[in-house]
Each structure stands twice: as structure tokens, then as C-alpha cells.
Amino acid sequence: MDYFKSRQNLRGIVLALGIACTASNAFAVSLATPPENAGANTAMAVQQKITVTGNVSDATGPLVGATIKIKGTSTGVVADIDGNFKISAGPNDVLEVSYIGYITQDVKINNKSKLTIVLEEEKHSLNEVVVIGYGTQRREAVTGSVANVSGDELNQIAATNAAQALQGRVAGVLMTQTSSKPGAEMQIRIRGQRSLNASNDPLIVLDGIPFMGQLSDINPGDIKSMDILKDASATAIYGSRGANGVILITTVKGMQGSPAKVSYNAYIGFKTVFHKYPMMSGKKYAEMRKYAGLYTNSLDESDDTDTDWQDLFYRTGITHSHDVSIQGGTQGGSYSFGAGYYHDEAVIPTQGYDRISIRGNFDQSVGKYFRFGLSTNTSYRETKGSNISIYNVLSMSPLASPYDENGNLKRTVRMPLDETFVLTKSVAEDLKDVWLNEDKGLGSYNTMFAEVKCPWIEGLSYRVNVGLNYRTAKNGVFTGTGVNNTNPDAINSASVQQDVTRNWVVENLLTYDRTFAEKHHVNFTGLYSAEQTTFERTYMSGRGIPAEYFQYYNIGSATDEVSVNPNNQNYWQSGLMSWMGRIMYTYDNKYMISAAVRADASSRLAKGHQWHTYPAVSVGWNISREKFMQKFDWLDNLKLRVGYGETSNQSIDPYSTLGALSTRPYNFGPASTGFLRGYYVSTLPNEELGWEYSSTWNFGLDFSLFGGRLSGTMEYYVQNTNDLLLSVSLPATSGVGSYMANIGKTRNKGFEMSLNGVIIDNKNGWTWDAGVNFYVNHNELVELASGATEDVGNRWFVGHPIDVIYDYKKIGLWQEGDPYLNILEPGGNVGMIKVEYTGDYNEDGTPTRQINQEDMQVIDMEPDLIGGFNTTVGYKGFDFTVIGAFQIGGTLISTLHSSNGYLNMLSGRRGQIDVDYWTEDNTDAKYPKPGGIMSSDNPKYGSTLGYFDAGYLKVRAITLGYDFAKLKAVKNFGISKLRAYFTVQNPFVLFSPFTNECGLDPETNTMSNDNSTMAVTMEGYTGSHKLPVVGYNTPATRNFLFGINLTIIRKSKFSPNPKRSVHFSSVHSKRNVQKKDLRTTQTIKPEIRAKITLFRALSNTIQQAI
Secondary structure (H helix, E strand, O other), X not given: OHHHHHHHHHHHHHHHHHHHHHHHHXXXXXXXXXXXXHHHHHHHHHHHOEEEEEEEEOOOOEOOOOEEXXXXXXXEEEOOOOOEEEEEEOOOOEEEXXXXXXXXXXXEOOOOOEEEEEOOEOOOOOOOEEEOOOOEEEHHHOOOOEEEEEHHHHOOOOOOOHHHHHOOOOOOEEEEEOOOOOOOOEEEEEOOOOOOOOOOOOEEEEOOEEOOOOHHHOOHHHEXXXXXXXXXXXXXXXXXXXXXXXXXXXXXXXXXXXXXXXXXXXXXXXXXXXXXOOEOOHHHHHHHHHHHOOOOOOOOEOOOOOOOOOOOOOOOEEEEEEEEEEEEEEOOEEEEEEEEEEEEEOOOOOOEEEEEEEEEEEEEEEOOOEEEEEEEEEEEEEEEOOOOOOHHHHOOOOOEOOEOOOOOEOOEEEOOOOEEEOOOHHHHHHOOOOEEEXXXXXXXXXXXXXXXXXXXXXXXXXXXXEEEEEEEEEEEEEEOOOOOOOOOOOOOEEEEEEEEEEEEEEEEEEEEEEEEOOOEEEEEEEEEEEEEEEEEEEEEEXXXXXXXXXXXXXXXXXXXXXXXXHHHOEEEEEEEEEEEEEEEXXXXXXXXXXXXXXXXXXXXXXXXXXXXXXXXEEEEEEHHHOHXXXXXXXXXXXXXXXXXXXXXXXXXXXXXXXXEEEEEEOOOOOOOOOOOXXXXXXXXOOOOOOOEEEXXXXXXXXXXEOOXXXXXXXXXXXXXXXXXXXXXEOOHHHOOOEEEEEOOEEEEEEEEEEEEEEEEEEEOOEEEEEEEEEEEEEEEEEEOHHHOOEEHHHOEEOOOOOOEEEEOOEEEEOOOOOOOHHHHOOOOOOOOEEEOOOOOEOOOOOEOOOOOHHHOEEEEOOOOEEEEEEEEEEEOOEEEEEEEEEEEOOEEEEOOOOHHHOOOOOOOOOOOEOOOEOEOOEOOOOEOOOOOOEEOOEEOOHHHHHEEEOOEEEEEEEEEEEEOOOOHHHHOOOEEEEEEEEEEEEEEEEEOHHHHHHOOOOOOOEEOOOOOOOOOOOOOOOOOXXXXXXXXXXXXXXXXXXXXXXXEEOOOOOOOOHHHOOOOOHHHHOOOOOXXXXXXXOOOOHHHHHHHHHHHHHHHHHHHHO
């Protein structure tokens, strides 16, 4: 201990000597030729000074390094590790307190000796640092299209993954729900979709390294910020991987030299069904069945019964989340570690999702020139209950009771043509060990770096990043004997699929960053990188598992059948090699230019076409900094941006250039071993397969008014994509199914706008912030293979968006007296669906033919406008936040109402959606006459019944919170934040034609190729071309959450003494002296007086250090 004390004393002496030496230079200059009355003036100055102590913090804790200056002077100090400071100032002076990213405050001393200062974050600071890829930039200097969302904003909505929290927060970014089951991923599209067969997913970059996992692998509570790069001038530095936009995720990190901060964030809540699927009641169903006249009640049905099968099935879902973390800094380093657990139950029994996550990172400087660090993010996830489909529940007749005469649950229920397994909450929960479909996976994403600064060239550094990533996904399915089957002796079955992905990345970065003559800032980045990804898949299935507790873990012991299908096995390896150079130049913060060039080589493409080089350039003009704009003092910032860039896409299956061989069984071979299998060519090779590439023009305007009270961004873009990677179908006579080629073009163009305002700025304790963003994107398929104008099989049509509906156009119902019914619909009936006829007419005005496939039309689905809004009102410790979203126009597909769902058959065969159907007494109805002309058990043209106006206005979340941290009792425990809050998620829909009709959430909940959430897959919308729809997936819920945010900052044991704070002007660092000392020094010569003053300052400082 004595040793450490002596070391500490020595540091104090050295510090004091340093201050004294610095002070002596200034004193020597200022006292060399003092005026005659210098002594008297000095005496008065000292008499007027007082010692002011204080603390600077924000809402979460102390602000280490905050600057405290006496306004109008160069005198100032810096807050220590606990936010404390001490300064000598006049009793009427004004202190100017500032910190990067916070609003500068002027604090009047008013003869006070102790001050408590709380700074507020700037809502839209020009000095805000934005991550741009392989570096950062001040927002004022950004020339590309970059949007930023902080971790605090993301966590305003409790979500499984960050994509859900990002919904409606960024203009031009569309998050679409692909499934409403817990743990499901969301489809992300940045400025529309470009490709037909290649991937349209954006690149995710986690802590600087391309991320090969899913967003659900990352705990949203670990995210510090998300930066979205939208235009090619910003994304081109990521090459082919950035063709569809880039999302940069930065996880929480510590701060160098800051004290340890321990945080615990948690919430618990429950969820209920937003609105039950609108099925007919027993009474209405019985009336409809009798009117249709097609079916009569079975032995299990009675008109006196009214069973709500959904009430017997749903449960109250429980969700809770717990995150604990510690972060801080050391001398020259920082650290952050955290762990989280998330549990989410669906309202459908046995469905749920669990995630355990562990995160850690640190970085440390060694000397002046070397720094290294490590970041790791590991999670284990488990999803259960995917086997439970709600279709059996919805399709049940409400006239059937689930109980027999003894009050016991029946095993099956008979309807006129169907016998269905009875599925209730108790049945599903009792069978959870013998009827399961679960996914288990582990993801580990690790990054190491080392950085060396060049000692002889200021601003030059070299950095190497190494990423090592590993992800597994295991799907196990088991269905026990007789489970979910009308036959109680149906043989059991099991299957298991295992996916393993391994990836490594090495990036070499050379950076030069320097400012010359205070006005010329230059930044150069050079990159050389390589990466490799390996994927393996194995699959096995079996029937007749000897012991049901084996589930899917020992399929090899199956007694009936063991199958290893070659089509379900997979292995591939791909590599990417790249180099990139980027230079950014700024002159006087007025004129900015950024230019980049990148070249990628992909192993997925053909020899001779593997390399592609693309440029990007963007310029910015900060108009508000021009002299002729200085008179507009209400204008903080006005910046014009223009950018052009090219990117490419190679996200197709590896080995596509080589074609493919498939196997099929032949009808010969020894009976003892089964049929022999042979190979055939299924896909032709293409030795000319190259890159799909896009070019983008982007025009942007950023502005900030009235001291940051109003700010916003406007963008217009045009993106053209050429040489589309497309799987071209071949005629059956060729003997080959298809080949992959570069054929076709698409275009996206659109407008985006974001506005943020501070309506009330801390007036009598009140604050009110609000923000809104909206955008429109027009997508167009410009060209297809060989000049074709359409590909009906894939529903692609030149001149229309990629995603369209190809169907008949419903214009009403046939009514009594309507002309041409017998011509257009031979054998049709009044009350059936009436579709638009597009053919020719005879001279007498009669149609020349009946309705047929020639009358099918292309119906665009694109909305006219998409956006989101948020607002937060605060009063002292209270905060109230509302987050919402809206959409104008577009077409929503509801498979519940269309023929694909087999729930709107209007025949009385199975359970029926509650709709307003046509009768002789209700001719203004929307839906056709029950029992009319049919097609595959559905009303003819029944698919047209599923199209709705997709417009909506809804509130996603409402939160009310209170921070107890300002209470004295809480502060005494060292707590800097203790916030409790209550949140309601998905509380209500303010407007929606779809919701008005059926009560359901207007946002999609499944995809058109998912036949587990529809009775049948939508024809023509499979493979790469699948549409989001509303199906009978896990129903949307309304969630109620209670949570806390707790932060404790550990006080440093060896906090710096405020008296040691360094002053900006050494003249003011002299110690206060007694009045009699001043009188004594007034008669001494100036040279002697200066030496005495310096000696006293040095002596006092050394005494304090000791």
C-alpha cells in the first residue's frame, strides 16, 4: 500500500510541476511589463473571486470530460470521472457548460458556491457522429443517404429482434412480417426490391464485420445504434454485398476512463388476441347452410349448439425479458459485458420462443501507437410449437360440440364431408411431448482487431479485422401414434434437419485522416479483404419410432421406414475477395466530396466474369455556412447532397454456373434393395454468368431550423438494375427445366422525407418532441428475357412492379336483370361474382365470348405512401410516448376471405368466415350467394374476394414512464437511473377498410408460399416470388408490459481532485491569496512578485498532491 501511495504522490508532484511550468511561461509574459496599478487590480480581482464547485450529468449519469468555462473568457476546467468540477470565478459570472452531443447551457453563478447542472442531448446535432462503414463522420459532413436510429429509440418498442422495433422509424425501409409466430424473422427491403431470383435482403454489418446470422440472433438491448445506408454512394464501399442497402449495427461499448456502470433492464407482460378470426356463430352458420342447400347436419352437429372453438383454444401468452450489463473504462481502454434472457409465449398453446444471449467487448491501447480489441456476440435460441396450425380450429363447425354426453372431450368431430381431429388448448398442451416441431440453434459472432498508428506520419494508421462466425440450426419434428389424425392407430413419424454455417473474414484497412490549415480535412481509406462461407445440411426422416420418448433423436431405430432424401442434403462453399479505396475531402465544413471505387471477385460466378469494379461519388454543399446566409440566424443548417454509385449482386446459389444434376428412381432393380436411382440434367450450365448490377442517383437536402427545434431530410432517388440474375424456364421438350442467366432490368424511384421537431423545450418542466417520416417507392420491371413482355407462370409483367396480382377483377355481383349473364357466364346464377370482361363486342353490343383467362388482369399492389410517426411528452420525471404507422393505398391479400383459405366456401361444408352474403333480401351484399356456382369447393372467382384496400393508420405502442433517479433516497444508493414504465403494444387501429370489415390487424402475418398457414399455396407465388398476405397464422396480439430501467454508476475510489483540473488560461490558475499577502506584494518589484506568486502556486499544488 505504501508503494501505491508513493506512486500516487509522485504522479501528483509531476502533475503539479507540469502545471507550474506551463503557468510560468504565461506568467513570465503577462508580468514582464505590468502596468503601474497592477497590484491594486490584482487585489480587487482576488477579492471578487469565489470558489464554485458542482456536478455535470445527463439523465443517465455523470458526464466525464464536460467543459466548464467562464463565458467570455478562456478560463475553464474539465469535469472529472464523477462529473465533479471546481473553478474560481466571479460571483456574477456566467458558466458555459458544454459536452459533445448535448445542448450547451449558460449557468449564472449568482453568488452560489455549489451548482448541479444537467445537460440535455441535442436532438439533431450537426456534430453527431454517424457510422458510414469503415469509419465515422460528423452528420454535417455526410454526403450519402444515411439514416440513424439510436438504441434508446429502438427499445421504445419491446421486440424479439431489432427489425420489429425498426418498423416505421426510417423512411425508405420497409419491414414486412413474414410470420406472426414467436421468433419469426421479418423481411427487410430498403428502397424496394431489385432482383427476381437473387436476394433482395440488405447486408447486416455487426461491429464492423459482415454478419452471417439472423437479426433475431442479436439481443435488441445490446444495440447502441443502427445506421442504414440507402444509396449506392454510401453502400458501394461494401460492394456486391451492399447492393440491397446496408444496416450497420453497433453494440454497446464502454468509454475510456469512465467509471463502471451497471445496468439492468427488464419487463414482464402478457398478451391477448387483438381480434379473433371472424367466424360465423352457430345461429348464423345454420342459416347460411340451410340457405345454400348443399349440406345437412352430421350426427355430431345440432342447430342448438354454438361452439366458439377459438375460445377453447387460445391462452394468455406471457413474455418477459431480462438484460444485465456492465461497462466502463480503464486508462487507455474500455470494456462492456452483458447477458440477456428473452421468453415469449404465443396465444396458441405450446408455441413459444426463448433466447439466451451473451455479449462482450473490450479494447485497449498499449502505448501511443498500438490498440487491440475483441468483440463477441453469442446466442442460443429455441422455437417451439410450429406444428400447431389454427386451421383445424377455424374450420370446425360451430354446430358441433367438442364434448360427448359424459362431458369428456371427443377425439374427432364429424361434419358433412369431413372428420377432424379435435384441437383445444388442453389437447395441445397434453400432447406437447409427442407432437412437436422445434428449432434449436446457436450463433457465435466474433471479431478481433489490432490497430497501429504510424509514429512518423500523423494521421496514418493500419488496422486488421478478423471475423470468425459460426451458426447452427436444428429442426426436429415428431408426431406420435394417432396424433392429429382421425385414425388412432396412425403410425408415428419423425424427421430432423441440421444446418451448419461457418464463415471467416479478414479485412486489412489503411487509413489516413488529417486536417490541414484548420480548413482542409482529408480522409482516405484503403481496404483489402477476403472471406469464405461454408454451409452443410443433413436431413433424415423415419416412420415407426419404437419408443415415443425417442422423439426425433434416434430416427435410425425406426422400424417402418428410414429415408435420406438426396434433394434434402446440401453442401456448398463460396468465397469473396475485394479491394476498395475511398477518399473524403471537406473544405471549411462548406464543401464536401467523397469518391470510392471497389472491386469484388466472387466464386459464385463464371470464370472470366468473377471480377467487377464499380465507382461511387457524392458531393455536399453546406449552404448555411456561406457568408450570404449568415443573416438568416434562424437557419442552423442547410445542406444539399448529390450522389451517384454502382453496386452489384451475386446472391445466387453457389455453383449455378455449373448447372445441376438431380436424381430420380427408376422402375427397375432388385426388389430387396428397392428401385435404383439415376441422374438427369435438371439445370443447364452457363459459362457466361456474370454480375447483376445497379446504378443509383440520389439527391438529398438536410435542414435544421430554430436552434435544432425543427430538422429534416428530403431525398429523391432513381435506381436502375441491369443484367438480372434470372432462372429462365425451358420448354418441357428440351428435357431440362431451366438455366441461370443475366437477363432483364428493373427500376426503383422514389421520394423520402423525415421531419423532427421540438415543440416544447423544457418550459416549466415540460418537453414535447415529435417526428414523422414517409416515403413512396415505384418499382417497375423494365425488361424480361428475349424481349418477352410477361412471364405468367411467375406473375412477372413488363411495365408493372415485381409484386403484382394476376387475377380477374371483381366489379360486383350479378343481379336480376343484368344483361349478358347467359353469354358471359353460361350456367351462372344471380348473386354470383361478376368480373370485368375485357374482350370484344358484336355490332349489336353483345359480348363475343364468355369470360375466360383472357380477362385476367394485372393488379398493382404498391401503396401510394408509407410512413411512421412518434411523439414524446415529458414532465419532470414523467415521459409519455406514442409510436405509430400509416399506409395509403395498395392492395392487401387476405387468404382467409379468398378461395386459397377454404374458409369462405359459403357452402356449409366447414367453418365459415362471417361475411355479408347475397340473398334475395340482401342484394347489396359484397359476398356471393351461398350454394351458387362453384369451383373447387369455392365460389367461382373466389380468389377475388381476398383483395382489400391496404391503407391503415395504427398505433404500435403507447408508453408511460417515470424516472425516480432524482429522488434523494434513490441517489443515496448511487442510482443514476431508475425508470419504471408501462407499455401497451398494438393497442388499436385508427383507420383501415380491412379492419373495419373483419376486425383483424391490417398488417400481413404470413407469406403466400406457406401452406401451413393457408389451406393451399397461392398458385404462381412460390419460390423467389412470394407475397406477404393475411392468413390464419398465429393471430395478432395486444401486449401489456411492465418494465424497469436501472443504472448504477460505481464511484471511482481514486477520483481526480477537482483542484487539479487544468485551466484553459494559465493566468487564472494562480491560487487565491490572503489580502495581507496582496498588500505585501504590491510594494515588491514586478520580477520578484512574479516569482513569489509562481512559487506559492507550485507549493500549494505540491501540498495537495501529497
